[in-house]
Amino acid sequence: MPIELENLTYTYMPGTPFEARAVDDLSLKIEDGEFLGIIGHTGSGKTTMIGLIAGLLKPTSGRVLIDGEDIAAKGYDRKKLRRKIGVVFQYPEHQLFEETVYKDIAFGPGKLGISEAETEERVRYAMELMELDFDSVKNLSPFELSGGQKRRVAIAGVLAMKPSVLILDEPVAGLDPAGRIHLMNMIRRLNREGVTILLITHSMDDLAENARRVVVLKGSRLLMDGTPAEVFARREELTAASLDVPCVAEIAAKLRARGKDIPPGIIRLDDLQRCVEDMLGGRP
Amino acid sequence: MIKNITLGQYFPGNSVIHRLDARMKLVLVIAVIVLVFMARTVIGNAVVLAFLAAVIIMSRISVKFVLRGIKPLWFIILLTFVLNVFFHQGGNELFSWWILRVSEEGLISAVRLAARLIFLITATTMLTLTTSPISLTDGLESLMKPLKAVRFPVHELAMMMTIAMRFIPTLIEETDKIMKAQTARGAEFDSGNVIKRATGMVPLLVPLFVSAFRRADELAFAMESRCYHGGEGRTRMKVMHLAGRDWAAAAVVAALIVFMAFGF
Numbered sequence: 001m002p003i004e005l006e007n008l009t010y011t012y013m014p015g016t017p018f019e020a021r022a023v024d025d026l027s028l029k030i031e032d033g034e035f036l037g038i039i040g041h042t043g044s045g046k047t048t049m050i051g052l053i054a055g056l057l058k059p060t061s062g063r064v065l066i067d068g069e070d071i072a073a074k075g076y077d078r079k080k081l082r083r084k085i086g087v088v089f090q091y092p093e094h095q096l097f098e099e100t101v102y103k104d105i106a107f108g109p110g111k112l113g114i115s116e117a118e119t120e121e122r123v124r125y126a127m128e129l130m131e132l133d134f135d136s137v138k139n140l141s142p143f144e145l146s147g148g149q150k151r152r153v154a155i156a157g158v159l160a161m162k163p164s165v166l167i168l169d170e171p172v173a174g175l176d177p178a179g180r181i182h183l184m185n186m187i188r189r190l191n192r193e194g195v196t197i198l199l200i201t202h203s204m205d206d207l208a209e210n211a212r213r214v215v216v217l218k219g220s221r222l223l224m225d226g227t228p229a230e231v232f233a234r235r236e237e238l239t240a241a242s243l244d245v246p247c248v249a250e251i252a253a254k255l256r257a258r259g260k261d262i263p264p265g266i267i268r269l270d271d272l273q274r275c276v277e278d279m280l281g282g283r284p
Numbered sequence: 285m286i287k288n289i290t291l292g293q294y295f296p297g298n299s300v301i302h303r304l305d306a307r308m309k310l311v312l313v314i315a316v317i318v319l320v321f322m323a324r325t326v327i328g329n330a331v332v333l334a335f336l337a338a339v340i341i342m343s344r345i346s347v348k349f350v351l352r353g354i355k356p357l358w359f360i361i362l363l364t365f366v367l368n369v370f371f372h373q374g375g376n377e378l379f380s381w382w383i384l385r386v387s388e389e390g391l392i393s394a395v396r397l398a399a400r401l402i403f404l405i406t407a408t409t410m411l412t413l414t415t416s417p418i419s420l421t422d423g424l425e426s427l428m429k430p431l432k433a434v435r436f437p438v439h440e441l442a443m444m445m446t447i448a449m450r451f452i453p454t455l456i457e458e459t460d461k462i463m464k465a466q467t468a469r470g471a472e473f474d475s476g477n478v479i480k481r482a483t484g485m486v487p488l489l490v491p492l493f494v495s496a497f498r499r500a501d502e503l504a505f506a507m508e509s510r511c512y513h514g515g516e517g518r519t520r521m522k523v524m525h526l527a528g529r530d531w532a533a534a535a536v537v538a539a540l541i542v543f544m545a546f547g548f
Binding site: 016051054056079082085086087089092094095096097107108110111112143157158161 | 349458461462464465466467468469470471472486487490491494495
């Protein structure tokens with residue numbers, strides 16, 4: 001189910017001195033199974049954009065089409081939308097509310113009207129994906145878990161809805177390195193299984209390694225749209241938008257400045273490693 | 285999702301009204317309330333109306349925005365109006381139908397009461413629209429200082445109010461965020477019957493309470509680590525002082541009160 005944004009505009013608090021245009025004339029088409037990275041400086045409209053895609057905000061003008069259907073149209077089935085699109089917001093652990101981990105994860109499936117037997121299966125599946133031990137954790141209160149575990153439970157609550165599009169808003173912010181690697185692996189695995197991923201992140205390294213397409217927002221507008229190699233090649237523009245390039249691209253640029261022969265478009269660690277090995281005369 | 289909460293919401297600006305001293309504004313609002321109750325005649329009410337209109341114009345806030353603050357109270361205004369029209373005893377009967385009868389006096393007193401209510405709300409709304417919550421509580425603290433003599437915890441009360449007001453926008457933002465997150469998980473906050481709606485609030489209220497307590501805890505910690513120990517010996521970054529405009533404003537209101545005292 002492709003997602004199309006047509007001249008999408010959203011204004012906060014129109015008609016007051018607090019009026020602010022958060023998304024301005026944004027057009028974009030996202031195909032099935034894509035791994036799309038969304039980057040932009042704070043306040044560039046990323047979070048508003050995903051709110052609009054998930055149907056949580058009503059566009060001031062423009063349209064969001066999912067499967068060719070306008071989601072703001074009257075009579076559009078919101079439940080269908082919730083089933084298709086899962087959203088992991090920033091600090092999702094703040095949305096936990098149930099008495100037990102199991103009940104919290106089962107909240108979404110329950111709201112979608114899924115049978116109890118299947119709900120249990122889904123909770124197991126989601127907890128397994130998030131590396132939470134079903135038997136020992138399911139009856140704990142989510143409030144007695146550690147911060148990292150809370151986040152896992154909250155994300156599991158979204159995964160249990162088995163969305164075909166998964167939107168994540170800075171899911172690794174504040175996680176320890178192990179938690180971050182695990183989460184990125186999990187996202188990659190879901191993408192391989194056919195889930196469309198929309199990932200907002202400030203980690204250019206994560207995008208360089210994983211995303212197949214990157215869009216850059218600046219001042220509520222679309223600034224760039226292309227493969228990570230294309231986007232990260234436009235270093236000056238990114239710097240002007242208060243963004244940086246992946247660590248690997250930075251090293252490659254420095255090596256080039258020293259007269260080393262590094263081909264353009266090197267943004268991944270293993271590619272750089274190969275180049276450096278070639279430079280040093282093959283693998284030891 | 286959550287909008288139009290003008291009552292008690294600061295509207296940033298730099299007009300004369302905005303720059304008036306918060307203490308003076310508080311005192312003057314009380315004086316204006318007295319003024320509103322003193323006004324008995326049409327001329328008196330017209331003067332109050334003109335005065336409030338002048339204040340609104342000088343504050344450079346659109347009338348539309350000010351009236352938005354009255355919106356939640358329309359029902360009460362309308363109810364008092366209707367009750368007054370129909371249940372006024374005696375006077376010249378204009379027309380009657382069934383048990384309802386409308387008299388000239390009833391109509392006049394209804395209009396007067398409705399106008400009075402609107403004036404009162406406008407006056408207090410203008411105070412909160414043009415005064416930031418922080419300077420408002422600072423003003424209150426300073427005005428209530430004499431109560432310290434009777435061991436009334438003035439500073440603590442003002443600090444509590446400042447913190448409470450400081451966190452209103454934060455909590456609204458938080459509510460909005462949690463609502464969106466739960467909506468994305470299929471929760472519905474605006475459908476079903478009363479019971480369904482009430483239970484539907486649980487996924488919103490529990491996280492909200494948890495985060496409010498967490499924030500309170502963090503704030504207490506942050507304040508303590510910056511050596512906060514109550515009001516004793518505390519100095520201010522913004523020291524309030526009365527300027528010429530404050531005395532001018534006071535003179536205008538005083539003049540109006542004297543005018544009303546002559547029976548208008």
